Amino acid sequence: xxxxxxxxxxxxxxxxxxxxxxxxxxxxxxxxxxxxxxxxxxxxxxxxxxxxxxxxxxxxxxxxxxxxxxxxxxxxxxxxxxxxxxxxxxxxxxxxxxxxxxxxxxxxxxxxxxxxxxxxxxxxxxxxxxxxxxxxxxxxxxxxxxxxxxxxxxxxxxxxxxxxxxxxxxxxxxxxxxxxxxxxxxxxxxxxxxxxxxxxxxxxxxxxxxxxxxxxxxxxxxxxxxxxxxxxxxxxxxxxxxxxxxxxxxxxxxxxxxxxxxxxxxxxxxxxxxxxxxxxxxxxxxxxxxxxxxxxxxxxxxxxxxxxxxxxxxxxxxxxxxxxxxxxxxxxxxxxxxxxxxxxxxxxxxxxxxxxxxxxxxxxxxxxxxxxxxxxxxxxxxxxxxxxxxxxxxxxxxxxxxxxxxxxxxxxxxxxxxxxxxxxxxxxxxxxxxxxxxxxxxxxxxxxxxxxxxxxxxxxxxxxxxxxxxxxxxxxxxxxxxxxxxxxxxxxxxxxxxxxxxxxxxxxxxxxxxxxxxxxxxxxxxxxxxxxxxxxxxxxxxxxxxxxxxxxxxxxxxxxxxxxxxxxxxxxxxxxxxxxxxxxxxxxxxxxxxxxxxxxxxxxxxxxxxxxxxxxxxxxxxxxxxxxxxxxxxxxxxxxxxxxxxxxxxxxxxxxxxxxxxxxxxxxxxxxxxxxxxxxxxxxxxxxxxxxxxxxxxxxxxxxxxxxxxxxxxxxxxxxxxxxxxxxxxxxxxxxxxxxxxxxxxxxxxxxxxx
Numbered sequence: 001x002x003x004x005x006x007x008x009x010x011x012x013x014x015x016x017x018x019x020x021x022x023x024x025x026x027x028x029x030x031x032x033x034x035x036x037x038x039x040x041x042x043x044x045x046x047x048x049x050x051x052x053x054x055x056x057x058x059x060x061x062x063x064x065x066x067x068x069x070x071x072x073x074x075x076x077x078x079x080x081x082x083x084x085x086x087x088x089x090x091x092x093x094x095x096x097x098x099x100x101x102x103x104x105x106x107x108x109x110x111x112x113x114x115x116x117x118x119x120x121x122x123x124x125x126x127x128x129x130x131x132x133x134x135x136x137x138x139x140x141x142x143x144x145x146x147x148x149x150x151x152x153x154x155x156x157x158x159x160x161x162x163x164x165x166x167x168x169x170x171x172x173x174x175x176x177x178x179x180x181x182x183x184x185x186x187x188x189x190x191x192x193x194x195x196x197x198x199x200x201x202x203x204x205x206x207x208x209x210x211x212x213x214x215x216x217x218x219x220x221x222x223x224x225x226x227x228x229x230x231x232x233x234x235x236x237x238x239x240x241x242x243x244x245x246x247x248x249x250x251x252x253x254x255x256x257x258x259x260x261x262x263x264x265x266x267x268x269x270x271x272x273x274x275x276x277x278x279x280x281x282x283x284x285x286x287x288x289x290x291x292x293x294x295x296x297x298x299x300x301x302x303x304x305x306x307x308x309x310x311x312x313x314x315x316x317x318x319x320x321x322x323x324x325x326x327x328x329x330x331x332x333x334x335x336x337x338x339x340x341x342x343x344x345x346x347x348x349x350x351x352x353x354x355x356x357x358x359x360x361x362x363x364x365x366x367x368x369x370x371x372x373x374x375x376x377x378x379x380x381x382x383x384x385x386x387x388x389x390x391x392x393x394x395x396x397x398x399x400x401x402x403x404x405x406x407x408x409x410x411x412x413x414x415x416x417x418x419x420x421x422x423x424x425x426x427x428x429x430x431x432x433x434x435x436x437x438x439x440x441x442x443x444x445x446x447x448x449x450x451x452x453x454x455x456x457x458x459x460x461x462x463x464x465x466x467x468x469x470x471x472x473x474x475x476x477x478x479x480x481x482x483x484x485x486x487x488x489x490x491x492x493x494x495x496x497x498x499x500x501x502x503x504x505x506x507x508x509x510x511x512x513x514x515x516x517x518x519x520x521x522x523x524x525x526x527x528x529x530x531x532x533x534x535x536x537x538x539x540x541x542x543x544x545x546x547x548x549x550x551x552x553x554x555x556x557x558x559x560x561x562x563x564x565x566x567x568x569x570x571x572x573x574x575x576x577x578x579x580x581x582x583x584x585x586x587x588x589x590x591x592x593x594x595x596x597x598x599x600x601x602x603x604x605x606x607x608x609x610x611x612x613x614x615x616x617x618x619x620x621x622x623x624x625x626x627x628x629x630x631x632x633x634x635x636x637x638x639x640x641x642x643x644x645x646x647x648x649x650x651x652x653x654x655x656x657x658x659x660x661x662x663x664x665x666x667x668x669x670x671x672x673x674x675x676x677x678x679x680x681x682x683x684x685x686x687x688x689x690x691x692x693x694x695x696x697x698x699x700x701x702x703x704x705x706x707x708x709x710x711x712x713x714x715x716x717x718x719x720x721x722x723x724x725x726x727x728x729x730x731x732x733x734x735x736x737x738x739x740x741x742x743x744x745x746x747x748x749x750x751x752x753x754x755x
Contacts, residue, residue: 056190065401339638526554588640595632670723
């Protein structure tokens with residue numbers, strides 16, 4: 001007991017100190033963010049006002065934002081990274097202008113002359129001319145000409161100029177995305193500002209831009225910084241040392257004797273209460289949303305080779321790339337989260353042995369509220385994009401243009417209320433178990449605490465506003481995406497799995513209580529401050545690189561043991577005949593361990609160190625990690641939890657396990673084919689282009705639509721087909737359950753079974 005109390009105290013200390021540090025660094029990001037200033041020429045002509053830049057950020061987000069290209073590396077991959085694209089276009093345009101001036105003056109251009117012109121270009125573009133007192137950035141008349149030329153390109157691209165039709169097709173871009181000329185001008189102000197911050201040296205620094213010299217652009221001196229290289233080496237050494245220390249510590253510990261599984265299934269007599277039965281519809285919606293996500297993923301991937309059609313069927317005006325990708329990414333979060341939320345609602349009465357009064361009605365109410373949020377946010381985002389709803393509509397109701405958190409603020413508020421309501425339902429069902437001393441009370445407490453964090457921390461989606469600085473928008477967005485999805489949801493799911501294994505007799509309660517707190521300490525120690533590895537190059541101070549590199553390396557450490565633990569649990573389960581009933585849920589948890597190690601661990605660490613991410617941020621290396629980790633870890637975890645719950649919601653004779661076998665293997669094999677035959681090779685090929693020429697080239701239409709890159713896109717088809725077949729088998733399994741009558745058993749048996 002004393003050991004457990006010490007672990008809980010350590011957990012509380014790590015939690016407070018880590019979030020305190022993360023909050024302090026957020027304040028430093030606010031202070032060090034690139035200034036939003038008026039841009040004028042040395043002759044006094046105003047190119048852009050600060051209001052133009054702020055308005056341009058809103059316009060870009062309303063036009064798709066991170067769902068259509070990226071800024072500072074965060075976003076989608078078919079269209080360019082606009083900050084890198086503008087930077088390269090402006091630099092080459094200014095260099096061409098200066099070269100022409102030199103030719104007209106001397107008629108010759110030697111290698112020395114070219115070197116001098118390039119040196120002058122680097123000096124001019126890196127020189128920080130921001131005056132804090134007047135909040136003004138000054139540029140030369142020649143640079144102003146280059147800025148106008150590049151701005152004209154983007155105004156034509158986002159308008160209806162027929163000369164840009166081919167480029168729009170390559171970008172999977174609809175015609176007339178921004179009908180208003182004033183909006184198009186503001187958009188160019190934001191793109192210019194994002195490129196200016198990426199190349200201009202910080203005040204008092206030399207060869208260090210606001211984005212730590214990202215993107216890689218040798219023409220203007222944007223190359224990997226020494227601090228990024230040094231902290232990369234530190235993170236690698238720290239990773240190796242930490243893994244060695246954990247393995248040594250794990251091996252040196254006196255391990256408890258393995259639990260002896262009971263002779264019969266302890267949950268065999270458990271009967272679903274009305275609120276538990278009410279969760280059935282949640283799981284069927286999970287499968288429906290999963291199928292929708294896969295369909296949108298196929299369409300989105302196809303846009304990479306046929307920008308305005310699907311096998312010749314014109315789709316851009318009805319289902320543009322922005323919409324299909326938004327639905328694909330957002331629905332993925334929805335169905336995974338729904339599976340986990342439903343699991344909490346199912347397991348709470350099972351653990352406490354008590355059905356709170358009116359719980360079923362409230363569970364039904366939450367379900368219909370969540371369905372309304374999912375359908376409503378999807379529909380308004382779609383219609384807003386098609387109708388060019390404008391910045392206010394996009395921010396409040398439509399598509400905010402932020403990856404993984406695209407829904408309008410109105411829907412975010414409703415979802416926040418819904419999550420708090422879910423915590424309330426979970427708490428009232430778990431309260432008897434939390435009040436009663438038992439061997440599993442620590443695990444139940446961890447489930448409830450992590451659920452409370454899930455509900456509470458979604459509030460970070462409400463922090464930024466329409467005019468919030470882009471660096472701070474990214475800071476808070478990653479609080480939501482990293483800490484909410486990858487942090488507290490994972491702790492919640494891990495605690496639930498530990499409770500399941502404890503109830504099944506596969507793990508001793510004492511061991512599970514101790515292990516879950518210890519694993520949460522290790523995970524949050526690296527995971528909370530590891531959030532910063534997403535923010536290396538988003539206008540943040542260099543301290544973010546140091547802290548993010550160190551703690552993101554520690555994030556990987558606990559993943560090295562999860563796969564082994566899951567495999568050992570599965571081997572023990574094979575020795576007990578009645579555990580065959582839970583074969584597929586347990587195998588899903590084994591798959592989670594595998595993809596945790598491969599997708600989150602290996603592929604995650606392949607891109608997390610600063611020196612690696614400097615070259616591959618915004619390329620398909622990130623997509624390879626994202627697909628392997630999001631579905632392989634969180635998706636398979638959601639499916640495993642769903643299958644476990646369905647075992648208790650339907651009579652054992654009703655389950656068509658012959659359909660689960662092809663579903664399980666097709667999903668995992670298809671995901672592996674998708675990642676290792678397409679996304680990862682494409683990412684490595686793009687990384688070569690980024691290292692050798694610059695990020696602008698790796699994201700250019702010439703490269704993205706090259707024969708090799710399009711071949712990698714087509715190489716994804718076999719994996720997509722196998723994966724889709726797996727989802728169809730899963731859907732057929734669910735349909736078989738729906739078509740067969742359920743067994744009716746008295747509700748009162750639940751309390752006795754759970755006690």
